[in-house]
Amino acid sequence: MKISAFHLMPYRELPADFERRYESVWVTPPWWELADARRVGQYYNWTLDELLYAAKCGFDGVCTNEHHQNAYGFMPSPNLMGSVLARATNGTNVAIVQMGATLPTSNPPLRVAEEYAMLDCISGGRLVAGLPLGSPMDVNLCYGITPMEHRERYREAFALTLKAWQAREIFSWNGRYFQLATVNLWPRPIQEPHPPVWVPGSGSISTFDFAVEHDVCYCFLSYSGARSAKTMMDGYWRVVAEKGRDLNPYRAGFLQLVVVAESDARAEEKFARHVEYFYHKCLHVPGVWFSPPGNQDYRSLVATMANPVRRAENPKNLRYRDFVEKGYVIAGSPATVRDRLKEEVINGLHVGNLMVLLQIGSMPHELAMENIELFGREVLPGLRDFWDDGRWVNHWWPERLRQSAAPVAAGLAAGGA
Amino acid sequence: MTTHVQTSRVIETQERTVSVWQDRVRIRVLSKGRGPALVFFHGPWGLTWDPFLDELAQSFSVLAPAHPGTTPDAHDDVYHLDGLWDLVLCYDELLEALGIRDAAFVGHSFGGMVACELAAAYPDRARRLALIAPLGFWRDPDRIINWMLLEPGELRRQIFRDPECDAARRMFPRSEEQDSSATAARVRMVWAMGTTGKFIWPIPDKGLKKRIHRVKAPTLLVWGREDRLVPPVYADEFVGRLSDARVQTVADTGHAPHLEQPATVARAVREFLGQ
Numbered sequence: 001m002k003i004s005a006f007h008l009m010p011y012r013e014l015p016a017d018f019e020r021r022y023e024s025v026w027v028t029p030p031w032w033e034l035a036d037a038r039r040v041g042q043y044y045n046w047t048l049d050e051l052l053y054a055a056k057c058g059f060d061g062v063c064t065n066e067h068h069q070n071a072y073g074f075m076p077s078p079n080l081m082g083s084v085l086a087r088a089t090n091g092t093n094v095a096i097v098q099m100g101a102t103l104p105t106s107n108p109p110l111r112v113a114e115e116y117a118m119l120d121c122i123s124g125g126r127l128v129a130g131l132p133l134g135s136p137m138d139v140n141l142c143y144g145i146t147p148m149e150h151r152e153r154y155r156e157a158f159a160l161t162l163k164a165w166q167a168r169e170i171f172s173w174n175g176r177y178f179q180l181a182t183v184n185l186w187p188r189p190i191q192e193p194h195p196p197v198w199v200p201g202s203g204s205i206s207t208f209d210f211a212v213e214h215d216v217c218y219c220f221l222s223y224s225g226a227r228s229a230k231t232m233m234d235g236y237w238r239v240v241a242e243k244g245r246d247l248n249p250y251r252a253g254f255l256q257l258v259v260v261a262e263s264d265a266r267a268e269e270k271f272a273r274h275v276e277y278f279y280h281k282c283l284h285v286p287g288v289w290f291s292p293p294g295n296q297d298y299r300s301l302v303a304t305m306a307n308p309v310r311r312a313e314n315p316k317n318l319r320y321r322d323f324v325e326k327g328y329v330i331a332g333s334p335a336t337v338r339d340r341l342k343e344e345v346i347n348g349l350h351v352g353n354l355m356v357l358l359q360i361g362s363m364p365h366e367l368a369m370e371n372i373e374l375f376g377r378e379v380l381p382g383l384r385d386f387w388d389d390g391r392w393v394n395h396w397w398p399e400r401l402r403q404s405a406a407p408v409a410a411g412l413a414a415g416g417a
Numbered sequence: 418m419t420t421h422v423q424t425s426r427v428i429e430t431q432e433r434t435v436s437v438w439q440d441r442v443r444i445r446v447l448s449k450g451r452g453p454a455l456v457f458f459h460g461p462w463g464l465t466w467d468p469f470l471d472e473l474a475q476s477f478s479v480l481a482p483a484h485p486g487t488t489p490d491a492h493d494d495v496y497h498l499d500g501l502w503d504l505v506l507c508y509d510e511l512l513e514a515l516g517i518r519d520a521a522f523v524g525h526s527f528g529g530m531v532a533c534e535l536a537a538a539y540p541d542r543a544r545r546l547a548l549i550a551p552l553g554f555w556r557d558p559d560r561i562i563n564w565m566l567l568e569p570g571e572l573r574r575q576i577f578r579d580p581e582c583d584a585a586r587r588m589f590p591r592s593e594e595q596d597s598s599a600t601a602a603r604v605r606m607v608w609a610m611g612t613t614g615k616f617i618w619p620i621p622d623k624g625l626k627k628r629i630h631r632v633k634a635p636t637l638l639v640w641g642r643e644d645r646l647v648p649p650v651y652a653d654e655f656v657g658r659l660s661d662a663r664v665q666t667v668a669d670t671g672h673a674p675h676l677e678q679p680a681t682v683a684r685a686v687r688e689f690l691g692q
Binding site: 140141144145146147148149152176286287288289292293294295297298301302305306 | 492493495496499565566567568600603604607608609610611612614615618619
């Protein structure tokens with residue numbers, strides 16, 4: 001089992017009536033009305049401190065990700081964050097999990113290949129290379145990529161990246177979207193043939209196929225918890241079997257929101273409003289923006305329109321206890337959290353690479369640190385050995401870190417936490 | 418190039434599918450009427466034969482192609498086109514296949530832009546141009562609303578001055594539980610927006626300003642006075658650049674004046690094209 005700390009870096013102090021006053025948390029929230037650059041500087045540093053603290057508390061990896069023009073999570077450049085994390089965790093067994101730089105918006109996408117190679121070199125071969133498609137809000141709305149070209153660009157950029165890392169000879173790339181006469185990457189990653197690749201998704205069937213065909217780890221980034229992900233992930237494992245791959249649980253990653261306290265009741269007292277802030281404000285986006293015309297291919301469009309059955313319920317109508325009851329958030333005492341994670345997520349979805357979101361919405365720094373510390377001390381040790389029966393190898397984890405049962409965190413740089 | 422003709426259920430409206438682009442792009446063409454050739458390029462919400470086209474068919478031989486990707490059972494053909502230049506060449510091939518040397522071009526919204534681009538690329542192919550609320554330019558103070566990002570109800574209110582008019586009801590059939598025809602209509606509309614959006618995302622200014630001076634055809638611009646998507650002020654961009662152009666605004670209509678007031682708009686277009 002590998003367990004990583006995930007971070008979005010949200011704006012933690014949106015006004016109470018945010019979702020009623022503004023159109024969206026993404027693309028159009030007015031910076032000058034809502035935000036303050038000095039405060040944001042503090043957020044970035046807290047975010048880094050929280051992730052480094054997770055590294056110190058025994059997590060196997062730390063995750064950053066890329067989003068644009070929003071107050072939901074704004075690390076426009078995950079690699080700037082990742083580079084700080086890589087440097088500060090040298091001497092440890094913590095993986096730098098970039099979830100990651102968005103290929104279709106990097107032009108040329110070779111920039112992602114280069115920066116990931118840099119991170120792998122700086123970290124001494126501890127990079128996990130997440131290669132996401134990017135959300136339509138980021139890619140189509142903020143960065144101007146035509147929805148109909150989004151997936152095509154991604155596939156071409158993905159192939160170019162993998163080739164650029166591995167090619168022994170200088171090559172030319174005469175693609176549909178990218179043309180490069182002389183590709184000769186400097187630097188190359190330490191890990192051979194290349195760093196492990198994770199492809200995050202939100203349940204699109206075409207991404208399942210892509211992940212299995214390319215033999216990468218598919219990560220379901222869901223905010224609706226394991227119960228509603230069950231059908232989706234069962235579908236993924238069906239594709240894995242159909243395409244003749246083994247059912248290695250490390251082929252799957254899953255993101256889960258978690259809050260831990262001394263008791264279930266105490267968890268509600270401490271975290272309820274931060275969880276509600278996340279679901280009510282940080283996910284406040286008009287529905288059609290998630291799928292602008294052309295972003296889905298025709299087949300998927302027909303399927304989605306014909307089966308609105310699985311339309312997610314509106315989280316704005318739910319409160320903390322609903323989120324916990326439905327498993328959107330796993331909350332409570334260490335025992336409650338450990339048991340639910342085991343049963344619903346790890347075993348229920350057959351997941352080997354677990355990511356947990358521990359700073360949620362408006363959660364202040366001190367509280368986030370408590371959540372991280374308690375999870376690391378009381379929950380993580382009880383999960384670490386899962387899948388550790390010698391049957392499965394985590395091919396999707398940096399090779400030199402696969403065996404480490406407990407990361408060595410003593411070497412953390414002084415500025416880290 | 419192959420042509421396949423069949424008579425559709427709509428009386429007198431002919432339907433054929435023409436293959437262009439080395440048979441990779443199939444385009445369904447609806448046609449009706451007698452007289453000089455008139456090619457109608459539809460807007461971002463797909464092609465349907467409507468009362469406006471019926472009016473035109475009284476004086477013209479109307480040919481209405483479906484933009485690539487919007488022909489039934491040829492949805493993925495649009496992936497063979499990389500950009501506007503490919504699209505314009507495709508339409509040149511289509512006219513060739515239909516045996517049309519020149520014609521009157523009429524276009525609505527996205528189709529107006531296509532008609533104008535075609536007339537700029539092949540000035541001798543366009544005898545006269547009638548452009549209804551065409552795209553093609555961008556003014557920072559008058560930003561065009563991206564209709565692809567609107568919920569259906571809001572889209573309806575933005576297209577039509579009166580969202581309860583008959584044309585609006587036809588374009589947005591009421592969705593009942595398990596109503597497969599309403600679902601099919603929504604799929605057609607979303608896919609039409611996606612395929613036409615491929616050529617104009619994220620800003621529908623793809624360089625017409627560099628090419629429009631090549632247009633030789635006298636041009637009529639028709640604009641709904643209450644167009645909320647592409648404000649009537651955009652007519653100035655065309656008139657200022659075309660050597661022979663005039664504007665007719667239509668009261669009490671929005672971005673689809675030919676659907677909200679088919680008789681009025683058809684009369685204006687027929688008069689202009691018949692001159």
